[in-house]
Amino acid sequence: MFPAGGPGAGLLLLRLAVALSLLLHPSGGPLMQAMLALPAIGLCLGVLTPLLATVCFLFSFHDFLVVGGATLPETGIRFLITGALALLGPGALSLDARLFGRRVITVPPRKNQGVGE
Incomplete structure (x- = not known):
């Protein structure tokens, strides 16, 4: 869910590209630009990325x-x-990764494993 290394850096660049496309588009006037600044900053930081990307969509x-x-x-x-x-x-280079982190689930072996089971 939070890839690191090259894929994580690629997701950071993708988040920055979406945020800049919001901020650099001149439609809507100053009020609209101010409203779009919040999701753009959130995307740059990697907070609630799937939700904010949907808002941008x-x-x-x-x-x-x-x-x-x-x-x-x-x-x-x-x-x-x-x-x-x-x-x-968001990738590993995000606040979402810091807040939620990677989860590893280990399944313990079953007890009483006999022959023929």
Whole structure:
């Protein structure tokens, strides 16, 4: 759930790309930019990544249909990167990994294992 090493660094870069795409898009005015700053900061830190990536996906969809501030190719790329991020999760370089960490479940051997069981 929280890959480390190269995949973890790749997920960090993906989170930063989604956050920057939110912050650098000029649609909606200053109030909308202020509202988008919170999920962008959360994505940079890796907090609630699947939820915030879904919020970014919905914003991109709204921006394309209602506001008309994005082109079809730009919206398609946003859909792909936010969808990938929502499905992959934050990676090891995130606050989610620090808060929830990796869990290892060990199953103890069964007792009374006799012949023929």
